[in-house]
Amino acid sequence: MKQNMKIRDIRATTVTVPLEAPLRHANGCHWGRFVRTVVEVETDNGIVGLGEMGGGGESAEAVFRAMKSYLVGHDPARIEEMRFLIANPTASLYNNRTQILAALEFACLDILGQAWGVPVSEILGGRLRDRVPFAAYCFFRYPDPATGTGEVRTIDQVLENARALKQRFGFTSHKMKAGVFPQDYELEAYRALAAEFPGDSYRFDPNAVWSTEQAIRFGQAIEGLRNDYLEDPVYGLNGMRRTREMVRVPLATNTVVVNFEQLAANVLDTAVDVILLDTTFWGGIRACVKAAAVCETFQLGVAVHSSGELGIQLATMLHLGAVIPNLSFAADAHYHHLTDDVIQGGLMRYENGRIRVPDQPGLGVKLDREKLREYSELYKRLGGYPYDRDPGRPGWTPIVPNDRWADPKDDRPVSIPH
Numbered sequence: 001m002k003q004n005m006k007i008r009d010i011r012a013t014t015v016t017v018p019l020e021a022p023l024r025h026a027n028g029c030h031w032g033r034f035v036r037t038v039v040e041v042e043t044d045n046g047i048v049g050l051g052e053m054g055g056g057g058e059s060a061e062a063v064f065r066a067m068k069s070y071l072v073g074h075d076p077a078r079i080e081e082m083r084f085l086i087a088n089p090t091a092s093l094y095n096n097r098t099q100i101l102a103a104l105e106f107a108c109l110d111i112l113g114q115a116w117g118v119p120v121s122e123i124l125g126g127r128l129r130d131r132v133p134f135a136a137y138c139f140f141r142y143p144d145p146a147t148g149t150g151e152v153r154t155i156d157q158v159l160e161n162a163r164a165l166k167q168r169f170g171f172t173s174h175k176m177k178a179g180v181f182p183q184d185y186e187l188e189a190y191r192a193l194a195a196e197f198p199g200d201s202y203r204f205d206p207n208a209v210w211s212t213e214q215a216i217r218f219g220q221a222i223e224g225l226r227n228d229y230l231e232d233p234v235y236g237l238n239g240m241r242r243t244r245e246m247v248r249v250p251l252a253t254n255t256v257v258v259n260f261e262q263l264a265a266n267v268l269d270t271a272v273d274v275i276l277l278d279t280t281f282w283g284g285i286r287a288c289v290k291a292a293a294v295c296e297t298f299q300l301g302v303a304v305h306s307s308g309e310l311g312i313q314l315a316t317m318l319h320l321g322a323v324i325p326n327l328s329f330a331a332d333a334h335y336h337h338l339t340d341d342v343i344q345g346g347l348m349r350y351e352n353g354r355i356r357v358p359d360q361p362g363l364g365v366k367l368d369r370e371k372l373r374e375y376s377e378l379y380k381r382l383g384g385y386p387y388d389r390d391p392g393r394p395g396w397t398p399i400v401p402n403d404r405w406a407d408p409k410d411d412r413p414v415s416i417p418h
């Protein structure tokens with residue numbers, strides 16, 4: 001008989017954890033660090049469940065404090081009811097709380113797993129795999145502002161970085177994050193990367209900054225490579241659909257199919273082949289399991305998207321990856337760019353490109369209080385950062401389609417607080 005529990009308190013702590021180097025992307029940059037809000041939900045019998053949320057470089061502490069008026073006294077087992085309590089679809093028109101719901105769902109599942117003595121994957125139907133495969137996440141990078149090392153800008157640097165990642169973590173799938181430099185330069189870089197490890201597979205993501213015609217041109221140019229998929233070459237289901245008519249490479253998205261309405265639209269008139277499920281964007285692990293079932297029914301591909309995670313969210317991705325039968329591809333994670341984590345035991349380890357799904361009850365991760373304090377202080381010292389600004393191009397705006405590319409020859413030093 002399960003214990004009856006009530007939520008007694010919700011606490012949130014913003015942390016900043018350093019990355020090896022600033023990560024450049026099509027809409028700006030991760031400025032050498034991730035800012036994440038760690039959420040603790042405590043029950044009346046003293047169980048603490050963990051959640052995590054991003055927020056584009058900003059703290060989300062205040063909104064979790066505000067959720068106390070909704071959730072104190074709520075039974076953490078009533079997760080489906082919590083969805084309507086704080087993210088009713090009509091009420092959400094006024095205050096979109098999908099990502100907040102996700103962090104609270106993680107915490108409630110963590111509580112239930114601890115109360116019932118089972119890992120979250122057992123609550124979600126039971127695991128089909130004990131390890132989840134991950135892809136290398138190859139970014140263009142600015143040099144680390146502290147050491148001046150770690151730059152990835154030239155094609156030689158792209159290859160050197162990919163070789164180092166493969167050697168260190170054992171990846172056999174490699175994702176190139178792009179949309180930073182002119183298309184021809186990035187095509188040359190991707191071709192060089194795809195020639196580097198014969199037998200491995202590759203994926204390319206310019207974050208939807210091309211025109212449809214540019215997407216078609218690039219897609220046709222990479223048709224002969226060992227592509228997993230081409231991810232978000234253009235913004236919008238119609239642009240994706242037109243690209244798909246002309247390109248013989250599967251298209252993937254984490255951008256234009258991120259809820260059930262959009263998934264339905266994509267089933268009725270297919271524009272995307274592979275749906276990248278994000279436990280935060282979709283509003284929780286359970287929403288992703290439901291979406292994976294729809295994808296299974298309509299035989300769409302599935303992979304796991306990364307919106308920049310510490311160990312708590314990584315655990316949600318591992319439990320998701322463990323329980324869905326149709327995980328067609330290696331998952332994405334920014335995780336290997338982190339220098340540290342806030343969970344006990346430090347960074348989770350990769351073995352041959354895979355990470356073991358935690359076996360302990362709940363999410364299977366616990367906070368390292370000393371690290372939490374250390375990185376909370378780092379957040380207080382450095383503050384947030386604008387994820388959608390490029391520190392190397394202060395006057396730049398990321399329009400769509402973009403025609404304001406960074407210059408791959410530009411090696412001027414960039415000033416980034418650290």
Ligand SMILES: [Mg+2]
Nearest residue numbers: 205231232254
């Ligand atoms: Mg993407």
